[in-house]
Amino acid sequence: MKAQIDIKSVLCGVAFGVLAVCAIGAGTSSNDVGRYQVAAGQSSTVIVDTKTGQAWGYCPLNTAQYRNDGSFWEPK
Numbered sequence: 001m002k003a004q005i006d007i008k009s010v011l012c013g014v015a016f017g018v019l020a021v022c023a024i025g026a027g028t029s030s031n032d033v034g035r036y037q038v039a040a041g042q043s044s045t046v047i048v049d050t051k052t053g054q055a056w057g058y059c060p061l062n063t064a065q066y067r068n069d070g071s072f073w074e075p076k
Contacts, residue, residue, distance in 0.1 A: 037048045044059035 032051075035049060035051050037050060039046045039048075044057065046058075047056045049055070
């Protein structure tokens, strides 16, 4: 069986798809890009919210304390 492909329909479909992707990308842009800055060293980590100026720091005394600071690991 030989299938016939209508070139005009294919081009319209591709154009519609490209426009849909561009519209979705433009509609989901965010001003929060780069809002949170993270600095990490060998034994400490700091997260800074550049919009509010709030900072969170975490420096465990040993590996047993890793992930024990509740406010640091909460969603920002």
